[in-house]
Amino acid sequence: MTSVLIVDDQQLVRAGVRMLVESTDDLVVAGEAAGGAQAVELAARLRPDVVLMDLHMPGTDGIAATASVLTRNPSTRIVVLTTFDDDDRLYPALAAGACGFLAKDVEPGAVLDAVRRAAAGESPYSPAVLRRVVARAAEDWAGAERRATPETRFTGRESEVLRHLADGLSNAEIAGRMHLGVTTVKTHVSNLMTKTGSPNRVRLAVLAIQRGLA
Template sequence: MIRVLLVDDQRLVRAGLRMLCESVDDLDVVGEAADGAAAVRLAEQLRPDVVLMDLRMPGVDGTTATARILAARPSARIVVLTTFDDDEHLYPALAAGACGFLVKDATPQELLDGVRRAAAGDSPFTPAVLRRLVARAVLAERAPAAPAAPPPNLTAREAEVLALVGAGLSNPEVAARLGLGVTTVKTHVANLMTKTGSANRVQLAVYAAGR
């Protein structure tokens, strides 16, 4: 059973998320918070596996709450629920340690799958959000800078996986596209992160876009 904490300042949004999560057998909503301060307190008390985190809230915002939760419980998995005008909040939330970003108009199945993927150690991203993050990062990296390090020596399979990660595909989607097992894809992604010095999936996607 995946323990989920809902964090959003809109009661109606929390109610909808609760109904959705409770419509399946493997998710259990253990608590709700209307602001970041309450989210930090409840995360410590309830120890959820996954936190669905809004960003723009009164008082303590979602980015600050994410950093505080992960400082106390590094194993927590925090998935940001974002709107399409949240660009200025996405990078700070990523830097704070959020493991994924889903848009609030995602389909119910996409949201449920995102929670499950986060609990399993994957990084769920709505493809459109990932593309925007990557595009913004690539533009920033095109500014004058020191010469880049030599590209790592990738195998042909690693290069294929890297290209699909850069396109925003999840591990199961990469596995299906290449005819591999999900565990094998996870191994390739982990090796790619090590070889490219990427701390997370977004950085790996940015690297892929800049190749």
């Protein structure tokens, strides 16, 4: 059973997410927090597997709360809940340790999928948000291109994995597209991170854009 902590300053949002999580057999709501400070306290006490973290909250915001939660419980997986005007906060949230981000206007099933993927060690991203982040990050993270110099060669399959990463596909979705096992895809992603010095899938997606692969 995967436990979920819901963090949002809007009660209606929390109630909606709670109802969604409680409709499943494999997920359970560990608790709710209306702000960042409360989220840090509850995460330390309840030790949830996954935190759904709003970014824009009064007082301690989602970025500071993410950093504090992970300082105390590094194994906690934090998925950021974002709106269109939160783009400037996504980079700091990723730097603070969030494993992915999810647009608040996605289909309900996508929220459950993101929680399950996060709990499984993946990095769930809303494809539309990922494209915006990648487009804005390509110049800011030009260092990734310098680390992956022209001498850094990718195999054909690694290049294909990069293209799919830039589209925001999960490991399972990539495996289906490429007719590979999920474990094999995870190995390719890990190898790509090692080759390029990329700390996460967003940086790999930026690299795919820079290399003209997506």
